[in-house]
Amino acid sequence: MKKIYLPILSLFAGATMAAEVPKVIEIGATLPPFSLPGIDGKTHTEKDFADAKILCVIFTCNHCPDSVAAAARTEELHQEYKGKGVAVIAVNSNNPASLRPDELGYSPYNDSFEEMKPFAADYGWTFPYLYDGEKQDFATACGAQSTPHVFIFDADRKLRYTGRMDDAGRKKGPVEKSYIRDAFDSILAGKEVAEPMTRSFGCSTKWLFKGDSVAQEQKDWEAMPVTLDDLDEALAKKLRENKSGNVRVINFWSTTCGPCVAEFPDLVETYRRFQNRNVDFISISLDPTDDKAKVKKFLESRHAALSKRTQPSMEKEGRTSNNYIWTDANADKLAEAIHPEWTGALPLTVIISPDGKTMWSSKSELDAVDLRSEILKGLE
Numbered sequence: 303m304k305k306i307y308l309p310i311l312s313l314f315a316g317a318t319m320a321a322e323v324p325k326v327i328e329i330g331a332t333l334p335p336f337s338l339p340g341i342d343g344k345t346h347t348e349k350d351f352a353d354a355k356i357l358c359v360i361f362t363c364n365h366c367p368d369s370v371a372a373a374a375r376t377e378e379l380h381q382e383y384k385g386k387g388v389a390v391i392a393v394n395s396n397n398p399a400s401l402r403p404d405e406l407g408y409s410p411y412n413d414s415f416e417e418m419k420p421f422a423a424d425y426g427w428t429f430p431y432l433y434d435g436e437k438q439d440f441a442t443a444c445g446a447q448s449t450p451h452v453f454i455f456d457a458d459r460k461l462r463y464t465g466r467m468d469d470a471g472r473k474k475g476p477v478e479k480s481y482i483r484d485a486f487d488s489i490l491a492g493k494e495v496a497e498p499m500t501r502s503f504g505c506s507t508k509w510l511f512k513g514d515s516v517a518q519e520q521k522d523w524e525a526m527p528v529t530l531d532d533l534d535e536a537l538a539k540k541l542r543e544n545k546s547g548n549v550r551v552i553n554f555w556s557t558t559c560g561p562c563v564a565e566f567p568d569l570v571e572t573y574r575r576f577q578n579r580n581v582d583f584i585s586i587s588l589d590p591t592d593d594k595a596k597v598k599k600f601l602e603s604r605h606a607a608l609s610k611r612t613q614p615s616m617e618k619e620g621r622t623s624n625n626y627i628w629t630d631a632n633a634d635k636l637a638e639a640i641h642p643e644w645t646g647a648l649p650l651t652v653i654i655s656p657d658g659k660t661m662w663s664s665k666s667e668l669d670a671v672d673l674r675s676e677i678l679k680g681l682e
Contacts (some may be wrong), residue, residue, distance in 0.1 A: 322439035323509065326464060327444035327534030329498045333357065333459040338393065338432035340387035341419040342442055346391070346430055355387035356489055358482065359453045360467070361434075361446035361507070363396045364421040368406035368504035369449045371472040373425040376450075380429045383486055391430045395441035396449065400512035402519050404657035405505070407581075410674035413508065420671070441507060444664070451502035454485045454495075462489055523574070525613050526607035530598045532624035533586060538639035541584060543658050546615040548580040548652040549680040551673070552640060556588045557600050562649040565603050568670040569651070572677070580656070580679060582616070586636070587627040588648060594627055601625050655680060 311606035327334075337347045352355050360376060362369040366577040380390040396413040411417040415433040421433045434440045444453055454463040463485035470477045481500055490496045533541075544550050553569055555562035566585075585606060587597045608616065609622045616624060628636050637644040641652050641663060651664040653676055 304593075314632065322511075323447070323507070324442045324445045324632040326447060326499075327443070327461060329461055329464070331461045333359075333455045333461070334440060336434070336443075337433075338434055338440060339415070340433070341422055341431045346432055349390040351391070351578045353387075354389035354487060356383075356389065357455045357459065358388060358390045358486075359444070360390065360392050360442070360450050361395045361441055361448075361453075362392050362450040363394050363413045363505070363508075364411040364417050365401065365406050365409045365413050366449040366505035367397075367472055370409050370422045371470070371474075372450050372467055373421075373427075375467065375470065375477065377426055377428065379482055380427075382483075384429075386486075386490060388486055388490075388603075389429075390420075390429070391432060392448075393434050393440065395431045395438060395446050395458060396508040396527045397435045397438065397510050397513070398508075400508035400510060400516055402516050403523075403571060406575040407577070410671045410678065417622050435508075438507075446502075446507050448502045448504040448506055450504055450508075450580075452482060454482070454489070456489050460477070461494050463498050464502075466503045471503070523607065524605050526605070528598070528602045528605070528607050528625065529623040530587075530594065530601060530625045530627060531623040532591075532629045533620075533636075534629055535639055537621075537626075538586075538628075538636055542617060542640045542654060544654050544656060545619055546582060547618075547656050548582045548612070548615050549656065549661070549677055551581065551583045552652045552654060553583070553585045554588060554636075554644070554648055554650040554652075555585060556648050557593065557596055558589070559648040563600075565649060565668040565670075566606075568668060568673075570604055570606050572670060572674055573610070575674070576649075576677060577611050579681060580615075581681070582612045583624060585625045586640075587625075588633065589627060590635075591627060591629050597627055603662070636649045653677060653680060 333348055335348055337345055340346050394413060398413045411421045413435060418433060439457060450467055452465060452467055453461060456462050465481060467482050468477045469479040481497060485495045485646055558631060569583060589597050606625055633646060641660065644650055651668055653661040655661050661680050
């Protein structure tokens with residue numbers, strides 16, 4: 303199983319602990335010094351790029367849909383200009399403890415340092431990817447507003463361009479207007495950059511001071527009620543039919559199944575990540591009906607609540623809960639109703655498309671990154 307790193311509140315008091323967003327440095331300003339760890343296991347400073355004619359710093363992250371959309375284009379730029387004396391580096395400026403779960407519905411990754419390496423591998427990055435999320439000193443010094451936010455420095459390490467990469471946004475296909483390419487070409491030709499400053503566009507930088515609101519959101523979630531309803535064959539068929547309009551994640555589990563218990567928090571967190579999108583999560587306990595109170599207690603301890611954002615789709619189907627306990631002694635009926643390929647081994651997680659087709663099912667112990675990646679495929 304790939305390890306998923308949950309946010310940990312930083313103990314370091316950086317310059318951004320006060321609730322104030324720094325200003326963007328002005329055109330002509332000198333590159334602020336930095337010393338940051340990279341996913342290559344090395345610590346990088348500005349001196350590592352002393353021979354580059356241009357140093358392009360892109361503040362980005364693992365989770366933001368705008369950063370995800372720009373990831374492949376960033377590697378293309380690196381490949382196109384690396385032979386011309388241009389050095390590209392990416393810097394993750396976000397603190398993962400300042401991210402709410404419902405901000406993570408566009409990528410299988412959080413913004414932790416540990417999750418930067420698989421994110422970069424997904425997009426074939428061959429340039430340095432550095433982490434500034436612990437203290438955020440470099441992001442503060444530059445005034446990084448969002449992800450992505452570009453800062454281009456010339457051979458004298460004076461800022462010549464800052465703003466967005468291009469006008470492509472989250473669209474796929476050819477880029478009609480690339481501010482980075484225009485700036486690179488102008489600087490390499492010894493010319494002034496025609497548009498030295500644009501507005502960066504993307505998710506706001508997750509500054510350390512935002513951690514308080516994340517902690518409050520966690521308390522609010524834990525205070526939400528958890529329900530548990532009975533499940534019979536007819537309702538099971540309705541769950542599979544899936545008239546909610548959502549991508550549906552269904553988990554078969556039991557309180558006596560060790561792997562079920564171990565993976566359940568990942569399922570709840572995944573649901574919380576995607577609650578702002580068209581995704582719902584349904585748990586089905588195979589415990590004896592006499593243990594219903596025990597099942598309910600477990601669900602409450604894991605905070606398997608229903609988001610208010612997905613409640614309307616539940617009510618659309620005439621249901622009253624997202625958690626169920628199977629009431630028939632014959633589990634074959636449950637298998638035939640939802641996933642005939644099920645062998646009876648627990649746990650089992652299945653993703654159902656909005657038209658009632660099986661998109662994916664777990665073959666062994668759940669891998670949370672794989673699960674989230676498959677959900678994202680269903681949302682494309």
